[in-house]
Amino acid sequence: MMDLKTYGYTEIEEIPSGLLPGRITELRRERFTVITERGELTAVLKGAFYHSAESRGDFPCVGDFVLLRPNESGESLITALLPRRSKFSRANYSGHAAEYTRTVLEQVVAANFDYVFILSSLNKDFNVTRMMRYLTQARQSGGQPVIILTKADLTEDYSLPLAEVRQSMPNVPVHAVCSHNGLGLNELDVYLEPGSTVVFLGMSGVGKSSLLNALMERDVMKVSAIREEDSRGRHTTTHRQLFMLPSGAMVIDTPGMRELGLFDADEGISAGFNDVEEWFAGCRFHDCRHESEPGCAVLAALADGSLPRERWERYNSQQQENRFVQDKTHYLRDKDARNQSAAMQRKQMKKNGGRYK
């Protein structure tokens, strides 16, 4: 019998009889792969999740600990989501017209990780401001941030960028590594303790896959051993989302987690609104809300037309969405729309008895 503690499980409450705790290692459409003490099981969500969940954020995701009613010969049933100690979410625009993005749904893309590795490469893309933006995201997630400077082989001397990071983010550990020649990787051992879980955050191309491979490759035998346990008989081709490293630590790598890093975090909301924000300095009260306050420079500028109303409204509507949503709006909205129409097509095809119409 496998001990779920290997997967970072800490017993929090008594498990009702007939139920089994497990950790979600993979999620495809509505189908979950859950590792339990009895091995890997395939599971679906109990209907109540769809009816009573207050938001999509209450839906289990990779890394979550759940309770399930096991069924070794078919689909097990996930009956409860156990409390999370950390999470990353993205906004999901499914089912929402562009004008209603204020009601975006939260979609959790990774849960219960201990460390957030913020990856940034030491090549020409090196950018401390961007790292600090990721740091804010990491801190909000509940995980402990660690800065990883990748591709150390590409610079002759990385002591300068290393010092720059230490000065800008004094309380955050920072390490320079090279996934190709292994330099610095042993410094990461302290985070990769058995049972601990890590997620990677960073722009596309910083070397997330390479680092994952480097950390996995130390003991390939163990990787294939994990696949052997797979009761569903899937072997090498499966793209896992929760990887067990030879060290006993885990790395969560979901498509949603990668999306978080896709966006250049340098793009802020107020960028491009300097002309609007300049007026704030003229308000009588420093905490002016620019609604009805006396001596409000914005209201005055709106009244005499020096600040076009349309411009002001645009600024406001942008402010209302949080920065996280802002950075990702267009990309995700398009993507969700595509997914949705694909899902509708499949549904339609089912209705037509397997034919496209």
Ligand SMILES: Nc1nc2c(ncn2[C@@H]2O[C@H](COP(=O)(O)OP(=O)(O)OP(=O)(O)O)[C@@H](O)[C@H]2O)c(=O)[nH]1
């Ligand atoms: N020189 C050098 N190149 C590296 C290193 N790590 C990664 N690379 C290269 O950087 C490129 C991108 O690496 P990936 O590991 O695919 O980056 P990623 O972050 O997974 O990228 P996405 O899958 O797009 O998110 C590849 O060409 C790698 O060979 C390194 O340590 N040194």
Ligand SMILES: [Zn+2]
């Ligand atoms: Zn004002």
